[in-house]
Amino acid sequence: MSKKDGMKVTPWEVKGDVDYEKLMREFGIKTILKLPEEFKENVLFRRKVVFAHRDFEKILDAIKSKKKFVMMTGLMPSGKFHLGHMILAQQFVFYQKLGAKLYVAVADLESYNARQKSFDEMRKTAIEEYLINYIALGLSPKNCDFYFQSARSDDAKKSNAYYKLASNFSRYATFNEFKAVYGEISPGKMNASLLQAADMYHPQLPEFEGKPVVTFIPAGVDQDPHIRIARDIARRDKDCKFMPIASTYHAFLPSIKGGSKMSSSDENSYIAMTDSPKEVENKIRKYAFSGGQKTVNEHREKGGNPDVDVSYQYLKMFFEPDDDKLKKIHDDYKSGKLLTGELKEILIEKINDFLKNHQKKREEAKKKVDDFLFKF
Amino acid sequence: MSKKDGMKVTPWEVKGDVDYEKLMREFGIKTILKLPEEFKENVLFRRKVVFAHRDFEKILDAIKSKKKFVMMTGLMPSGKFHLGHMILAQQFVFYQKLGAKLYVAVADLESYNARQKSFDEMRKTAIEEYLINYIALGLSPKNCDFYFQSARSDDAKKSNAYYKLASNFSRYATFNEFKAVYGEISPGKMNASLLQAADMYHPQLPEFEGKPVVTFIPAGVDQDPHIRIARDIARRDKDCKFMPIASTYHAFLPSIKGGSKMSSSDENSYIAMTDSPKEVENKIRKYAFSGGQKTVNEHREKGGNPDVDVSYQYLKMFFEPDDDKLKKIHDDYKSGKLLTGELKEILIEKINDFLKNHQKKREEAKKKVDDFLFKF
Numbered sequence: 001m002s003k004k005d006g007m008k009v010t011p012w013e014v015k016g017d018v019d020y021e022k023l024m025r026e027f028g029i030k031t032i033l034k035l036p037e038e039f040k041e042n043v044l045f046r047r048k049v050v051f052a053h054r055d056f057e058k059i060l061d062a063i064k065s066k067k068k069f070v071m072m073t074g075l076m077p078s079g080k081f082h083l084g085h086m087i088l089a090q091q092f093v094f095y096q097k098l099g100a101k102l103y104v105a106v107a108d109l110e111s112y113n114a115r116q117k118s119f120d121e122m123r124k125t126a127i128e129e130y131l132i133n134y135i136a137l138g139l140s141p142k143n144c145d146f147y148f149q150s151a152r153s154d155d156a157k158k159s160n161a162y163y164k165l166a167s168n169f170s171r172y173a174t175f176n177e178f179k180a181v182y183g184e185i186s187p188g189k190m191n192a193s194l195l196q197a198a199d200m201y202h203p204q205l206p207e208f209e210g211k212p213v214v215t216f217i218p219a220g221v222d223q224d225p226h227i228r229i230a231r232d233i234a235r236r237d238k239d240c241k242f243m244p245i246a247s248t249y250h251a252f253l254p255s256i257k258g259g260s261k262m263s264s265s266d267e268n269s270y271i272a273m274t275d276s277p278k279e280v281e282n283k284i285r286k287y288a289f290s291g292g293q294k295t296v297n298e299h300r301e302k303g304g305n306p307d308v309d310v311s312y313q314y315l316k317m318f319f320e321p322d323d324d325k326l327k328k329i330h331d332d333y334k335s336g337k338l339l340t341g342e343l344k345e346i347l348i349e350k351i352n353d354f355l356k357n358h359q360k361k362r363e364e365a366k367k368k369v370d371d372f373l374f375k376f
Numbered sequence: 377m378s379k380k381d382g383m384k385v386t387p388w389e390v391k392g393d394v395d396y397e398k399l400m401r402e403f404g405i406k407t408i409l410k411l412p413e414e415f416k417e418n419v420l421f422r423r424k425v426v427f428a429h430r431d432f433e434k435i436l437d438a439i440k441s442k443k444k445f446v447m448m449t450g451l452m453p454s455g456k457f458h459l460g461h462m463i464l465a466q467q468f469v470f471y472q473k474l475g476a477k478l479y480v481a482v483a484d485l486e487s488y489n490a491r492q493k494s495f496d497e498m499r500k501t502a503i504e505e506y507l508i509n510y511i512a513l514g515l516s517p518k519n520c521d522f523y524f525q526s527a528r529s530d531d532a533k534k535s536n537a538y539y540k541l542a543s544n545f546s547r548y549a550t551f552n553e554f555k556a557v558y559g560e561i562s563p564g565k566m567n568a569s570l571l572q573a574a575d576m577y578h579p580q581l582p583e584f585e586g587k588p589v590v591t592f593i594p595a596g597v598d599q600d601p602h603i604r605i606a607r608d609i610a611r612r613d614k615d616c617k618f619m620p621i622a623s624t625y626h627a628f629l630p631s632i633k634g635g636s637k638m639s640s641s642d643e644n645s646y647i648a649m650t651d652s653p654k655e656v657e658n659k660i661r662k663y664a665f666s667g668g669q670k671t672v673n674e675h676r677e678k679g680g681n682p683d684v685d686v687s688y689q690y691l692k693m694f695f696e697p698d699d700d701k702l703k704k705i706h707d708d709y710k711s712g713k714l715l716t717g718e719l720k721e722i723l724i725e726k727i728n729d730f731l732k733n734h735q736k737k738r739e740e741a742k743k744k745v746d747d748f749l750f751k752f
Contacts, residue, residue, distance in 0.1 A: 109540065109544070112543075112544055112547060113543070113547040118615075149543075150536065150540045150543075151533075153532055153536075154532045154533075155532055156527075156529055156530045156532040156534075156535050156752075157527075157530075157752055158532075159532050159535045159539070160526065160527040160528060160529075160535050163535070163539035163542075164485065164526045164527070167485040167488075167489070167525075167571065168485070168488055170489055170563045170566070170567035170568075171488060171489040171563075173563040173564075174563065175561075175563060178563070186550070186551070187546045187550065187551060187554070187566060187570070188546045188549075190566070191543055191546035191567075191570070192546075194563070194567070195543065376533055
């Protein structure tokens with residue numbers, strides 16, 4: 001947990017200005033320094049949205065030597081799927097194309113412990129908000145194990161092995177390390193953490209991939225405490241001889257209003273994948289935090305600051321993949337040639353083009369949902 | 377936990393002279409006052425070895441009105457099965473004959489958290505020491521769900537529902553109540569307690585008996601803390617509307633040496649079901665705590681004390697079902713007519729007759745093991 005200078009970054013809360021350098025020092029994670037060509041083609045990697053890691057070289061090595069490797073991720077089935085979630089989803093589609101076997105956990109048992117939703121509601125949200133958007137973004141059912149924590153598999157052998165692992169991990173954990181990592185801890189939180197560790201490590205069991213295999217997690221940097229504690233617990237389980245989980249960390253997509261990240265609890269902080277063109281227009285025009293000056297004249301004279309301008313950040317992270325065009329926008333905004341209003345209109349058009357296309361793909365995706373789920 | 381006057385009774389340790397009256401007050405459990413005829417035919421009930429309860433009237437009501445009812449029990453797969461374990465085993469054979477559906481959990485996940493045994497060793501012990509003796513004592517595979525916590529079922533629906541329940545219960549538990557009940561608590565112990573609560577309540581789920589149903593646990597009185605905490609947790613789970621677990625409590629079979637109970641860790645404290653006639657002779661002659669006087673003359677004069685004499689207690693609890701004969705032994709010992717050595721010989725003969733027959737049944741039982749287990 002990092003609290004200094006008004007910054008707070010925990011798996012449950014992110015607030016203040018996020019100092020990524022400081023977080024990396026505190027969490028003990030490293031900068032990604034060198035990228036192979038196929039990663040440079042991806043905007044998120046090229047522009048250092050994905051910026052830090054643990055054991056990233058193992059992933060690269062597995063890709064290079066065409067060894068089996070697993071990408072693991074999870075989702076909390078609540079709220080609307082928005083652009084902030086897309087950072088992660090784009091990565092797993094990218095890794096799936098590179099040959100990764102994907103494990104995608106719907107953390108409904110964890111969510112039940114923290115929230116008041118029913119399992120039926122959570123299932124609906126997981127499918128309609130998350131899975132459908134994943135499919136629309138390119139997720140394939142091949143090499144993808146999409147599952148709910150509450151019903152791991154329709155194969156009893158697999159289910160038993162998964163839950164057994166979560167239970168066995170409790171032997172290797174201590175209250176003090178939970179407290180050190182999470183600050184405060186309840187039986188529900190502890191249980192969720194052990195289940196998460198099982199999510200991360202169970203692909204390596206005989207009942208799943210059959211043997212220890214390179215497994216990694218792409219995650220928001222706020223999620224590192226979960227990964228750290230899982231690595232510590234799994235290391236002590238000498239029976240299973242797991243390979244430690246590798247990970248990469250991405251920056252947060254800033255809130256429309258300029259806060260640290262988009263938040264499902266404030267609809268004017270995010271663009272949902274189902275927002276209409278009017279909603280996008282309204283949210284960006286009215287709320288998008290600007291790096292511009294107070295008046296047009298002042299802006300023309302002093303120029304704007306693209307580094308804090310939310311519209312520019314969205315273009316950089318998603319919507320302007322052409323580096324030259326992005327540079328021009330950057331320079332024009334900085335020089336004062338490009339006004340905030342004009343920058344916003346560029347973004348609005350880009351988002352609405354993207355969403356129009358995406359929403360069509362969502363309709364197609366609805367027909368493919370069953371390919372990802374087992375029927376009881 | 378009860379600690380006064382050198383008595384300590386917890387699920388993990390029993391020592392000192394057990395004051396059952398005091399335990400009942402502390403635990404808030406009640407004396408069994410009235411028994412229907414079919415219970416009076418059973419030595420353990422008639423002689424108040426089974427002496428206390430929570431909600432016993434619900435069990436009686438289910439039997440009387442021929443409603444479905446479930447008996448739940450568990451075993452820790454370690455050490456040798458001995459006469460101390462038989463108190464419980466005889467009860468569940470008795471209840472099975474009265475129409476109960478039996479659930480028998482091998483607490484291997486719990487055991488893994490507390491001990492160093494492998495799952496293979498635990499499975500071997502559960503089958504060879506426990507299941508085979510249960511079968512030899514009359515357990516039928518019909519209406520019996522014998523399972524391992526680590527592999528609940530070969531039906532994924534059932535497995536998922538069971539583990540989901542254990543996880544969901546963590547939402548309704550607090551650290552303070554674990555501490556209050558268990559004294560000290562670790563992640564492994566907490567996890568074991570939540571699994572136990574799932575063991576107790578999962579028969580009531582839609583995937584098992586289909587609906588809330590009278591469920592009860594016959595247990596040693598030291599196990600009440602587990603039952604209390606499970607009742608408290610399950611009561612808060614409004615989604616499932618469980619019927620509270622009922623229970624009955626039995627006294628401990630004293631150690632051969634006269635301690636509070638037989639202990640697997642001291643082979644001279646127990647008679648194992650596989651002991652040879654010579655071993656029985658030796659253990660009883662050499663170690664059986666006597667209520668007699670120091671010399672024959674003194675014994676003839678003052679008489680012995682059957683209430684503390686271990687040999688008499690074993691006859692009372694198991695080996696002399698005829699009340700008149702038992703009374704004669706009692707009175708003769710008390711008057712000094714029957715010497716300690718003679719009493720021991722009566723017991724040795726009874727135990728060896730019983731074990732000879734039981735060991736034959738064990739051989740038969742080995743062939744029936746597969747009727748109780750699923751194959752993957």
